[in-house]
Amino acid sequence: MKRNILVLLFSCVFFLVKTSAQLIIQTDALVVRAGTGGTAAALQLARSGVQTLVVEPTNMMGGMLTAAAVSCTDGNHALPSGIWEEFRQALYKHYGKTNLGSGWVSNLCFEPKVADSIFKAWAKNEKKLQVRYGFYPHRAIVTKNRITGVVFINEQKQTFQVNAKIVIDATDLGDVFAMAGAAYDLGTDDPLVSLEKEAVKKTDIIQDLTWAAVLKDYGTGSDRSIPKPFGYNAQEYYCSNTDVPCNDKHWNGDAKKMLDYGKLPNNKYMLNWPAHGNDYYLNVVEKKPVERLKDWKVAQDYTLGFIYFLQQELGWKHIGLADDEVNKGMALIPYHREGRRVQGVVRFNINHIKQPYQFNLYRTGISVGDYPVDHHHARYPGKVPPLKFPPIPSFNIPLGALIPATIDGLIVCDKGISVTNIANGTTRLQPVVLLTGQAAGVLASLSIQQNKQPRQIQVQQVQDRLLALKTYIVPFVDVLPTDASWQAVQKLGSLGILRGKGIPEAWANRTYFYPDSKIGYLELIRNIEQLLGIELKITRKVESIFVLDHDVEEIAEAMNRHIEKVANIAPRKPVDGPPVKMDILNKKEIANRLYNLVLYWDRFVIDFDGNCKIQ
Numbered sequence: 001m002k003r004n005i006l007v008l009l010f011s012c013v014f015f016l017v018k019t020s021a022q023l024i025i026q027t028d029a030l031v032v033r034a035g036t037g038g039t040a041a042a043l044q045l046a047r048s049g050v051q052t053l054v055v056e057p058t059n060m061m062g063g064m065l066t067a068a069a070v071s072c073t074d075g076n077h078a079l080p081s082g083i084w085e086e087f088r089q090a091l092y093k094h095y096g097k098t099n100l101g102s103g104w105v106s107n108l109c110f111e112p113k114v115a116d117s118i119f120k121a122w123a124k125n126e127k128k129l130q131v132r133y134g135f136y137p138h139r140a141i142v143t144k145n146r147i148t149g150v151v152f153i154n155e156q157k158q159t160f161q162v163n164a165k166i167v168i169d170a171t172d173l174g175d176v177f178a179m180a181g182a183a184y185d186l187g188t189d190d191p192l193v194s195l196e197k198e199a200v201k202k203t204d205i206i207q208d209l210t211w212a213a214v215l216k217d218y219g220t221g222s223d224r225s226i227p228k229p230f231g232y233n234a235q236e237y238y239c240s241n242t243d244v245p246c247n248d249k250h251w252n253g254d255a256k257k258m259l260d261y262g263k264l265p266n267n268k269y270m271l272n273w274p275a276h277g278n279d280y281y282l283n284v285v286e287k288k289p290v291e292r293l294k295d296w297k298v299a300q301d302y303t304l305g306f307i308y309f310l311q312q313e314l315g316w317k318h319i320g321l322a323d324d325e326v327n328k329g330m331a332l333i334p335y336h337r338e339g340r341r342v343q344g345v346v347r348f349n350i351n352h353i354k355q356p357y358q359f360n361l362y363r364t365g366i367s368v369g370d371y372p373v374d375h376h377h378a379r380y381p382g383k384v385p386p387l388k389f390p391p392i393p394s395f396n397i398p399l400g401a402l403i404p405a406t407i408d409g410l411i412v413c414d415k416g417i418s419v420t421n422i423a424n425g426t427t428r429l430q431p432v433v434l435l436t437g438q439a440a441g442v443l444a445s446l447s448i449q450q451n452k453q454p455r456q457i458q459v460q461q462v463q464d465r466l467l468a469l470k471t472y473i474v475p476f477v478d479v480l481p482t483d484a485s486w487q488a489v490q491k492l493g494s495l496g497i498l499r500g501k502g503i504p505e506a507w508a509n510r511t512y513f514y515p516d517s518k519i520g521y522l523e524l525i526r527n528i529e530q531l532l533g534i535e536l537k538i539t540r541k542v543e544s545i546f547v548l549d550h551d552v553e554e555i556a557e558a559m560n561r562h563i564e565k566v567a568n569i570a571p572r573k574p575v576d577g578p579p580v581k582m583d584i585l586n587k588k589e590i591a592n593r594l595y596n597l598v599l600y601w602d603r604f605v606i607d608f609d610g611n612c613k614i615q
Contacts, residue, residue: 022151023160027053028448030164032137032150035063036430037413037437038170039119040083044441046129050448053162054123054131055152057289058332061119061131062112063172063414064430069212069331071115072106072262072270075371076431078508079394080481082471083438084431090118095265103263103270111264112214112326135160136289137171140179146408147180153290166444166454167410170437173285173339174416182404183343186285187421188385194420196350200385207337207425208279208376210272211299213307214329215259216322217267224320225311229304236302237309240276244313251275255314268322271303272335274376278303281379285339299334336415337376337428344418345455345608346400353395353423356502360610363494364459365396366442366466367435368475370509373425389425393502394475394511397427399459400608402440408453413440435471442466459606463494476500476513485588488595489513495604495612497527497594498587515588518546524590528555531612534562546584549593556597563600566614572599 031042034056045052060067076084091110092098103109123129134154141149141161149163169176174184187206191199218224239246243255251258258277262270271278280299284292311317321329346361350373356362373389401418402411412418413436415428426432442465446457463473467490470481474493479486492498493513500511524547529536538558544551557574564571574597585593595601605613 025053025160025162027051027162027164029053029166029168029444030055030150030162031168031170032176033057033063033170033172033414034061034119034131035170035172035414036065036433037063037440038168039063040434040437041168041170041413041441041444042129042131043083043122043126044438045445046126048441048445048449050128050445052129053164054129055135055137055162056131056133057136059133060112060116060326060332061123062115063333064335064433066112066116066119067326067332068335069112069214069270069326070272070335070430071112071214071264072103072109072272073431074106074429075369075508076429077107078477078510079368079370079431079472079475081368082435082466082469084434085470087115087118087434091115094118100265102265103261104257105261109262109264109270111266111268113324116326137175137179138288138290140176140181142180142407145406147176147410150176150179155290155293165409165448168440168444169410169412169416170414171289172336172415174342174412175289177342177404177407177410177412177416178340180407180410182407182410184340184416185343185421186340188387189421194349194422196420196422198350198388198390198422199420200387203385204283205377205380205384206283206285206339208281208379209299209337210279210335211296211303212278212331212335213271213303214264214322214325215269215271215307215319216325216329217269218318218320220318222318225317226304226308226320228308229301231298231301232305232308234309234313237276237306237313240273259319268325269319271306273306274378278306279376279379281381282334296334300330303330338415338421338424340416341421341424342412342416342418343405344401344412345403345405346398347418347420348398348401348423348427349420350390350392350422352398353392353426354390356395357496357499361398362396362474363496363606363610363612364398364400364608365473365494366399366402366439366462367397367432368394368472369397369426369429369432370394370475370477371426371429371432372504372507372509373422375425387422389422391504392426392509393504394477394509395426396472396474397432397436398608398610399439399443399462402436402443403454403608408455411440411444411454413437438469438471439466455608459608460604467491474500475511477510478512479515479588485515485592488591489515489588491595491601492591495531497524497531498591499527513587516586518584519587519590520545521547521551524555528559532559532562532614533612536562544584547590549583549585552585552590552593553597556594559598560600563603563614567600567603574599
């Protein structure tokens with residue numbers, strides 16, 4: 001009987017193979033979990049025309065943003081990129097306003113159920129996309145170092161198998177790539193391995209998780225008190241604000257300010273409070289996904305204890321769990337800040353973020369972020385290595401970080417991408433993960449459509465599709481997608497021909513392109529020569545320290561000649577441009593002119609390390 005139910009469940013869209021053991025489903029792309037990155041990846045795959053199945057253990061789409069109830073986002077407010085911007089616009093439309101900074105922690109606070117409804121509405125509109133709920137990844141099917149499918153299981157021990165051309169691991173903790181046998185890291189790094197001076201030593205310590213909740217103000221006189229939870233100890237929450245006792249050092253703010261940290265629309269609050277609140281240390285990463293459920297109860301009880309503390313110690317009995325929200329106010333899953341990190345084709349570390357132009361990985365960027373490095377370790381029951389986090393500019397994540405070094409058929413798109421422990425403190429945030437998921441969807445669709453492995457797809461093919469989707473590949477904050485020059489600036493910026501300046505700015509770091517500024521002629525030539533690995537042959541003598549209109553024409557001609565020679569192609573007819581003037585051009589004007597005059601951008605091939613070849 002159970003097996004017949006499963007057959008009916010899946011028979012409407014996907015090709016089924018009936019075996020004596022279990023149901024087997026065939027699809028083109030399999031996304032494991034409809035989390036933050038997985039939802040974006042699945043939507044992008046379906047929009048690209050690829051038959052896609054998502055398997056999610058909860059009944060919600062969006063992961064951190066919904067099922068984990070972390071609905072005040074961190075960062076990227078000034079980077080209106082791709083699906084992140086699409087999501088924001090949907091929220092603005094729902095609430096009828098663009099100012100959603102109700103909580104002081106974020107410029108974007110919303111109800112988890114609203115985000116879930118947005119994602120589900122988008123998914124429903126995609127005929128190539130199916131979402132199945134209630135099942136956890138249980139076992140990977142691997143043949144000759146290539147993952148070809150995943151077996152799923154639910155709490156009733158029912159199983160089914162999905163075979164796919166490409167599998168995307170969108171789990172918080174890296175479950176699928178671990179099951180597939182990919183090498184990975186967990187915990188803090190050995191500095192000799194991570195190559196970071198900020199790393200101290202190798203340990204198994206991960207960041208605290210949080211079992212978030214959504215509270216609601218039911219009005220004066222209401223009593224929404226919850227029963228005293230198991231193991232409740234009021235002293236655990238002392239020092240969370242200045243209105244309660246403290247045997248150590250108070251967090252510097254009263255109880256109202258603490259609660260307003262995550263204030264949501266419609267008199268609700270996100271309870272995700274780090275300072276003596278409901279952060280909790282629990283490391284069950286290496287357990288099977290379905291086996292973690294019973295271990296999570298202690299974190300749930302800890303959050304219930306904090307709610308009980310607020311109600312009884314602060315007298316906020318009128319503020320209780322939101323009965324019209326996710327799971328009656330309690331998150332369905334924990335907010336994992338850290339899990340396994342796959343060892344990828346490249347490994348993104350804090351040095352790449354601090355000084356991008358000292359390396360070449362920035363040329364392979366596919367998603368962007370601007371949040372500082374932020375780790376949560378206050379609840380660890382022991383001594384954490386004295387990690388020091390440097391100020392950073394905004395950054396882009398390299399494509400190679402999404403591809404396991406040794407396993408084919410697999411792409412990683414959530415917190416498990418190939419980064420160091422320290423870099424994870426900024427790559428893990430919601431907007432970044434959404435954008436990384438979208439890039440994973442683009443990469444997977446190209447792999448399927450070209451019948452190639454992800455590691456065989458050219459970087460610039462992924463970037464060009466992302467640019468067409470108005471998705472940033474370099475984090476220039478001062479040239480927006482609405483600017484006619486945006487794509488030219490992004491393209492030349494990603495190649496390092498025209499560069500930006502990164503500036504740490506607290507909780508919203510920046511990289512400025514300075515579009516109206518001037519660049520020196522010799523600097524422009526040097527950037528191009530560094531990209532191409534040659535001396536650019538320009539016969540005319542330098543007449544100006546700045547770049548003039550006819551300088552750009554001559555530079556473009558020299559680049560075209562070099563590409564024609566290396567690629568052994570017949571010369572193309574030059575593009576007619578506006579009349580040549582003797583005006584000094586600013587950076588945005590140079591970007592536009594070079595973008596239009598260089599005829600062979602399709603011949604630039606960037607490898608995963610950021611090295612450029614012409615072919």
